[in-house]
Amino acid sequence: MATKAQRKVSRKKTARRSPASAAQRTARTMTNLSTLAQGVVKSSLAGREPRLEIPTRSAANTRWNKSRRILQMGTSTQERQLFNLGQARRFMQTMLHASSVKDLLEAEKTLSLRAMFYKSLHTISGTQEKTFDEQSESDGILEDLEVALGSLREELHIFAKKAGTMVGNITVIDTGDEINCRKMGSGGYAIPSIVEPDVIQFKDCEADYILHVEKNTVWSRFNEDRFWEKHNCILTEGGGQPPRGVRRMLHRLHNELGLPVYCLLDCDPWGHYIYSVIKQGSISLAFESQRLAIPDARFLGLRSEDYERCELSDDVQIALNQRDITRAKQIMNYPWFKDKRVWQREIRQMLDHGFKMEVESLITKDISYVTAEYVPRRLQERSWID
């Protein structure tokens, strides 16, 4: 088993773009930063309006790449102008963050998103106005900066807070520390925000597949039942919409170790969208899809038909509200769902039922129904949708 996995690792590695060294990448980011600022300085001194070109991060500028089966960012960009009332503040914030990033790179340290918010936060002299009102404002600007510089968040030395847990038949090396994911107790290994190969390396993987569940409560059920041990797999959880670190980890496990990914998510539009994000990438991070999306990820459950198939009681029904219905229809119309008849049928069935279900609804059958019966059965029957 291990040999097979290792063989796959080597094959995948050669296929990837050869990773530049950390120093090289930092140098490239530095150059990009200074080019960005040079542009502003040059046009300012020439009496022209300073502008920043920022690729648009919106649904309209997201392309569905049918052959690669991932979402990619389109080519359209937007200009951020200083002398535009709606953009002046964000222009200023972008420049502030750019200079903060430069400080980070020079100091060779990393900061969290929240810390970056504080780093660039101050009151503009002579006014009552703060450079940033809240962290969400700062986070958006940092994403802008990522796409404007063509650098990844990791390359800007910024990380997000940890959200996501992993346990299973694998040992990872995290900044030199060997972590045996088989011996993580009840809490599990917290997946860090930056999981690039220079931070985390894989070792001793015996698992056959990855089971990704939606949230921590379900994950705890599986962990307590030692599911990963019995079924020789890796068990991950992303706290709802999985953050970049978790998705990157799944991506690396899938691509470098060749492990198939199965997702156990709620039967509601939210769950469907989480699956969609894991599988083909999200709209706001479309520029990173090629290193985050797992087009082969499979959706194991919960299925609408499980209501009949598992003979669930009426009590587990949660009525769909208007927002759910709208969202479900929206998802049905995404190009990557549109020509999949099985998905159309799945969502249609949920709408016909008029209710949604959570994975926890399986608890009504038996405490360990989901680990002892449901998941093994689905895997055995190969009953998943793609």
Place this chain on the structure above:
Amino acid sequence: MTWPTPNAPMKRPKKKPVRKKAVRRQAPAAGSRPRRRANAESMAAKQREISVSEFFAKNRHLLGFDNPRKALLTTVKEAVDNALDACEEAGILPEITIEIEELAPPASASRSGRYRVVVLDNGPGIVRKQIENIFGRLLYGSKFHRLKMSRGQQGIGISAAGMYGLMTTGRPMMINTRHSTRKPAHHIELAMDTTRNAPEVTVDIETDDFPATSTGTGTRVAIELEARFVKGKTSVDAYIEQTAIANPHAMFTYTPPSMNGDGRSDTEDDQQDLIPEYDSAATPEPAHETYVETATLDDRIIFPRTVDELPPETREIKPHPYGVELGTFLRMLKDTSEQQLGGFLKHEFCCVTPSVARDVYKAGKVSGNTWLKSIDHAATERIYRALQDARLRGPPTDCLAPMGVRQMLAGLLKGVRAEFYSAATRSPAVYRGNPFQIEAAIAFGGDLPADQPARVIRFANRVPLLYQQSSCSAFKSVVDASWRTYGLTQPRGSLPVGPIVVMIHMVSVWVPFTSESKEAIADYDEIRKEMKLALQECGRKLGTYLRRRQRMKRDADKRDVFERYIGEIARSCHALTGTDPDALYQALIQQARRRTEIADAQLDEEGRFIASSDNGRLDDDEGVLIIDRNETGPRQLDATEPAKQRTESTRTPARKTPRKKTARKTAKRPASGRIQKPAKPRVRVHLQAAGDPSLFPHSDQPARRSTKRTGRKPR
């Protein structure tokens, strides 16, 4: 003496239609034989004529004496109206002194007290033999029988006030008048016999004791009455303030009871030195004097004269055929001194041209030589119809003397502290054959309250109308106009809300009031339409101004935002590339200024952008006046600054004195420095955008903030 004693009940006039009632009462009692209560003879003994004074004594609410509060106002109003009319007719610039003295305070807040109203003018005076008739009889006057623009119309006012005073206090009216400086003045005390509508003179002396007026002639009327003195929208204060607005050529000196020293019974001493003292108190003013404001002294309020020209004298006109009804026509036929139809049509009406007359003869099957006596009723009706159907020229309009936009602006400036003023005078129009003209003005912004409905001030022939606002045509036209178009808020079916004062003035040879107390203008379609058009004219100018101001403000705000961020950007760029932050800062600031240059634009007195290609609709509009209350205080005392500098300098030096104080405490009308023509005040408007120097420490830019409220330091 025949007038009733102070609180004695009035004599009940006998009822005329008694007979009718008696007949009706008999009818139902068919069964039993009714007792005969009165016969024709006994009833005839009770039937007699009712005098006008008796009628109005009983129905005094018709004349505006409904309650003690209103009685005081009406008394002041009638006296002042008469004084102004007299001065103007004699070609004298009016100087009027009004004094209200509290003789006995009200027992409680809701009761009335006793007051004395004294009104002194510098008019032509009254000849001795007319005094009784003018002040002692109702419906005696020069104004009823003619079609001429004047304040009074009916000849009821002042005598009714005297009658009211007599009835409530028992004290006769006191009249002092002098019609020639070479002759002694008359001092007359006058009571009225209401049953006969006849005056009774109680005191009649010739005296040299007459207050010094500027002309040496004049009239002083003193009436004692039961009244209540209150403040507010319908108070004497408001009336005088508004009268001053409508009569910029008149000067008013007003002493309300609160300023009247206690125990001073003899007010004449005070009056005598009033005017000289005032003149000496005033600072001589330069010719470029901008505008004057009301001055509050310790013992009186002075509403100075702002215009040195009397309104043009108006002509009396003959009735226009369209405004004459058949009955009136018949009466005119009977009354005329003309013998033949041709002369009658030519001389008793206006606008009947020979060609129109020919058409009328044809339609009436008569000729110009037809003797009036020989015309029978059928022919009269034919002639009348033909006259109504004829295409007639509108009545002549030189019988009207509107205030004109400049005078209205000057008047509003005097009374209302706003920021934007506009005025419009419509061309004359006709209702029921009577020529009339509508003027409107609005004042906006400044110190006016922003969250209250608009204040509407109404005038008819320069007389303020204070009561019955909602039934007045003027009020309705303000509600009718769509103020939202001009950038104000207006709840459906009500006045616009905002810092705005709306002034409407109607001049006419005959103002159609809804009642004898002359409180509201009747709602004729023609009048309402003209009012609305005048308001729209003003409103459009306000709209243009507000939009411009908004644009300037928007740009100023924009610049504010840009300049705020430029410092941060320069610093960041310096950190990223090592560029000189100062140079970058200056370059960006310059660019920001260039991109928001409208903010620097100044509106000249007509609301145009100075040195701007934008030639707006306020071009050459004398009906607009803009004053920046934030920047420049009232400038009347700023005599040292040369006029030239004003027009050139980009900024006007701010006055250091607190502006409220300056405005209220100083008398501004100088003897010499009056506006010869109602001049366009030269006040510049500034709205400047800002950047703060502390924003970027390297900057040497001066401190400028757009939102600054305080005065700016002179440069």
